[in-house]
Amino acid sequence: MSALPKTTSTAQHHRVIIIGTGFAGLGMAIKLKEQGENDFIVIEKESGVGGTWRVNHYPGCACDVQSHLYSYSFEPNPNWTRMFAPQPEIRGYLEGCAQKYGINPHIRFDTAVQAMHWDEQNCRWNITDHNGNAYTADVVVSGMGGLSTPAYPTIKGLDTFKGKMFHSQQWEHDYSLAGKKVAVIGTGASAIQFVPQIQGQVKELKLFQRTPPWILPKPDREITKAEQLLFKRLPGTQRAMRAAIYTMLESRVAAFAINPKLMAFAKRWALNHIRSEIKDPELRKKVTPDYTVGCKRILISNDYYRALSQQNVDVITTGIQEVTENGVITSDGKLHEVDTIIFGTGFKATDPVPANMIFGRGGKDIIESWDQGPQAYKGTTVAGYPNFYILMGPNTGLGHSSMVYMIESQIEYVLGALSIMDKRKIAALDVKEAIQNDYNNQIDAKTQGTVWNVGSCNSWYIHPVSGKNTTLWPGYTWKFRQQTKNFDLKAYRVTQRNTASTVSAETAFESALASSANA
Missing domain, CATH: 3.50.50.60 (FAD/NAD(P)-binding domain)
Known part of the structure; x- marks a missing residue:
């Protein structure tokens, strides 16, 4: 109170x-x-x-x-x-x-x-x-x-780390990652976007993954100048595209909320995406989820798996025990020395x-x-x-x-x-x-x-x-x-203006109807 x-x-x-x-x-x-x-x-x-x-x-x-x-x-x-x-x-x-x-x-x-x-x-x-x-x-x-x-993980020793440490939302653009040994903690929507962007800059990238996400190919492309001109001159074409996208996305409700068994189709698509992007069997195993597609947020990316397949990337699935002044210790006792820790751990939604x-x-x-x-x-x-x-x-x-x-x-x-x-x-x-x-x-x-x-x-x-x-x-x-x-007034308690009394919405509603009838 x-x-x-x-x-x-x-x-x-x-x-x-x-x-x-x-x-x-x-x-x-x-x-x-x-x-x-x-x-x-x-x-x-x-x-x-x-x-x-x-x-x-x-x-x-x-x-x-x-x-x-x-x-x-x-x-x-x-x-x-x-x-x-x-x-x-x-x-x-x-x-x-x-x-x-x-x-x-x-x-x-x-x-x-x-x-x-x-x-x-x-x-x-x-x-x-x-x-x-x-x-x-x-x-x-x-x-x-x-x-x-931002949501930060509760990890012993975080306050002892002497290197650079920041959350993806508070990105340190003035801090160069070139040649650095970088730990990324978390594999959510933010991480799958920034990991491919920094992979080519860093010396080593250690990705600490608790649970792998299901990832589908991203149907992205450039919108041409001709299309932009068409949308400007004929706005109805853009409204039609918006309506088509809306209808397509609404059709996914059947699998999310009505019959989750329909997610089997998405699972096959996602597994094919893993196989086409990752050749190493051990890495494939690490990034393949064991839960139903859609249970967590489905992510889309065309370059995340490709980034994980590079020589300077190590996907670590062993749990984190603690952070020291110069690295991350996993539950198997191994110290992973890093210069930088980036949290891709999402938000307090x-x-x-x-x-x-x-x-x-x-x-x-x-x-x-x-x-x-x-x-x-x-x-x-x-x-x-x-x-x-x-x-x-x-x-x-x-x-x-x-x-x-x-x-x-x-x-x-x-x-x-x-x-x-x-x-x-x-x-x-x-x-x-x-x-x-x-x-x-x-x-x-x-x-x-x-x-x-x-x-x-x-x-x-x-x-x-x-x-x-x-x-x-x-x-x-x-x-x-x-x-x-x-707006459904009957669902609300109503306090009338210039009075101290609170009345039910039904009473207020009926009074308003009576007043209208008398008028």
Whole structure:
């Protein structure tokens, strides 16, 4: 619990405060402005726009969803240079969107939210940033991504290492890897992109692999100048390509969420990829997973296996015992001397919000409400935290398609809430706990038969405490869009403006209907 801090008279008040300028926060800001709402600010801890696509800039960083779908539906980009956009292009795209739609004046860069408390009496959020500035807001929309907080392994002796050590998200571009003995810990999505980029530079590369990922060939290619010109002059052709990509990716839901046995086709494809790229039988054995394809995130690469096959690379599957001042000791007692350690260990996706940051009704930390893992209603609202909306919230992640599609669906839901608050003079909306629980029980039931739950692997999709999949959406994305198309007021407790009383949404809804009838 936390006592509600007193806000000063100098606190800035805004109708809406948005956190983050990735696809989520920026998209929310653009749509607010399009609807004529200008009383909002966007708080961004970095010095520029981009979110995940700003802070992740390691060599080879690129998207694993096709460019034409991994972009806003309302802002197609005919200038993508590749089918799978590299990080600089995605960052540039987001920066261009902020400029085009006039969002930059609303952004407070180099500003991190320190804490936010719900003020029950005034039905607003009191927010402080890391600089000590105070704000109040009627509504807060979080666009804090789940892939923004680096995860470090717990290894004995890390603090004793005398060489260079950094996470892939905090890449040291000024540090030359040329001629170095480098240890890479982790073989996730980031590692399979940067390992091929650094393999040719380093003297030795020791790749410490706990669990091999399933990797498919990456159907990437350059987008020709002729195609770019076609997309510019005939935008319908790009929309058609986007629709075709969307339909193709949605077809994969059958294997992920309906019948995991269908993953046998993907397994054959992945095994053929290993055989075609790696000739050494022992290395093939090391990189071949023993769990169902799709249980962990499926990765795509055309050069990762080729890099591992080079003479200066050693794939080490023996567990790490400790780190010393000059290397890594594995559980067999062997010392692997290295100059540099790079962590490709991913992010804290199952714990997207730090403790002591968000306090709702009664001063309750949202982490206390999530002791069994994050959960929300429609991945967007949390009982006990009124007027607080989470974009990319619990169970909205995807294993098969573009998160931008999910984000746009949630934005529409938030806009619906804001519209109803205006029309019916509502001060606060708080989803009913019973409805939230029912919704999450349904989600949990749907995930039980999915490949993520039955694929015999340990993944970051599953929360370590509850054992539940609190990360992914277990179905077609168009079904999520159907759920979020209209704001369902009856699911919420309502506090009317200029009153201290909280009424049920049913009562408010019936009163509004009666008023309309009398009018």
